[in-house]
Amino acid sequence: EVQLVQSGAEVKKPGESLKISCKGSGFSFTNYWIGWVRQMPGKGLQWMGFIYPGNSDTRYSPSFQGQVTISADTSINTAYLQWSSLEASDTAMYFCARHGGNSGRRNPYDYWGQGTLVTVSS
C-alpha cells in the first residue's frame, strides 16, 4: 500500500528554523517526483516545489524560491521541507504528494500525505 506519512504539528516562534518530513512507503521512493503544497488557513492550494529523490533534482515555485529548501534522504525514503527563519506568514498546512505514473511531473498527485500544520506565533 502506497503511503506518505508526514511529521506532526509544529508550533514555532518567528525567526526559528524548522524541518518537516514526509516518509514514503509501498513504492520505489527514488523513482517518483515528490511535491510540497501549502494551504494557508481558509485558502487554496499553492504549489511550492518538487524533488526527484533519485538524483535530488529540485524545482521551486518563484513564490517560494529562496524561502524554503526541499531535500530528500533516500536511505530512509523521506522528503523534507525546511525553513531557516520562520515568519508568521508561514502559518499553514503543508502537504507532500507523489506524482504518479511513468510521465513524472506531467502526472497528477495520486497520493497525498495527511498534512503538517505549522503555526508560527510569538
Place this chain on the structure above:
Amino acid sequence: SYVLTQPPSVSVAPGQTARITCGGNNIGSKSVHWYQQKPGQAPVLAVYADSDRPSGIPERFSGSNSGNTATLTISRVEAGDEADYYCQVWDSSSDHVVFGGGTKLTVL
C-alpha cells in the same frame, strides 16, 4: 507564469449536474487534473489527464478539456460531493505545477 482561473463558488441542487470550469491560455494543450478536498482532509484526486477517473471515484465524475477551458462535471450531485475542487496542470515551459484558485461546491 501560467494562470488557472476557477469560479469561487458553484451551487447546485441534489440530483442536478454541477459544472466547474478551469480557464487557462490554450489549456486544451495541457493535461488537466482535478482534486476534491473536504474540510480538514488532504486533497483527493478526482479526475486526471482531462477525463480519466482513478479507481474508487464514481462514474458521476467526468472531465473535458478544449481550447481555453477545462471542465469538471459532476452528475446526479449528492450531499457528499460538497467540497472544494481544484484544477491543476504542469506547465512545461516553466517546469512548474500550477493550481487553480479552487471552487467551493455547495449542494443546496
